[in-house]
Amino acid sequence: MVTSQQNWAQLISLATVVGEALTQKKQTLATAESCTGGGIGYVITEVAGSSAWFNGGLITYTNALKQQWLQVPESVLNSVGAVSAECVAAMAQGARKAAAADWSIAVSGIAGPGGGSASKPVGLVWLSIAGENYCETLSEVFTGDRQTVREKTIVKALSVLLKNLEQ
Template sequence: MSDQALMQLSEQVGEALLQQRATLTTAESCTGGWIAKVITDIAGSSAWFERGFVTYSNDAKQAMIGVHPETLLSYGAVSEQVVREMAQGAMQAAEASFAVAVSGIAGPGGGSAEKPVGTVWFGFASQNGKVTACHQCFSGDREAVRRQATAFALKTLAEDFLQIA
């Protein structure tokens, strides 16, 4: 997805959040703040974007957004259970209406048979109690995986949580 397409998607997310008088927060690991960057590229995003957490290390996930050490030990950072806790913890810490969380293996190393390079888990949470998670396997180099993850997170947030057609 091009930079222009990411900006358009961010604008759509922002317009939907403004209409709902809602706010968004992000909790990012492998994307390293790229989702927050794309969002804050939009002038006026401070009206609907609360804050972003870059929680690259397990320690940061625990200290900043309350991911339980037991969850990390049992399932690993790249897991459904962890992104669910990341989304819920970020939403609570930021007092936001919605949260999106991302944790994955962007490469080139770090993959395994169970979790190959390109595996990315996404968590989404809303104040109404809805929490979902899903994963994707992206191809390409590190930047390609991160770009695809950023696009997927925004698109899923828009379509599944904000009901943008």
């Protein structure tokens, strides 16, 4: 993952705080990633000792793998698509179950530079945080190039998870 030194330090710092919160609660995390291509997992595993709280992640870039590995219903993909609240919620629940984790993060979006439309512009990212009997789903439209959109997605996902862990 190529990023500026300042952004990299911010990502590692955020992942470290997430890890500390999970460790304190004796809980674990899994990820399901599409547009970030494993970036969340990469940042997390840069934190020494993350194997104590990070069970693992799945990069499900295709709809077929979203269905096969994460149990995203075909009907969801056909009706609203992979870049949707319904898809990331299903991805988060599927990752949590597949990895036997307490929490999960799922992301799907259009990092660009192409692939956008009027209803789903470049920079649109849906993310979901799932826990036991809990699922928060939200979207954001990030500006910038492909790398910037992906980095902003990682920061947002880890920040939303941290907010939930601190409650």
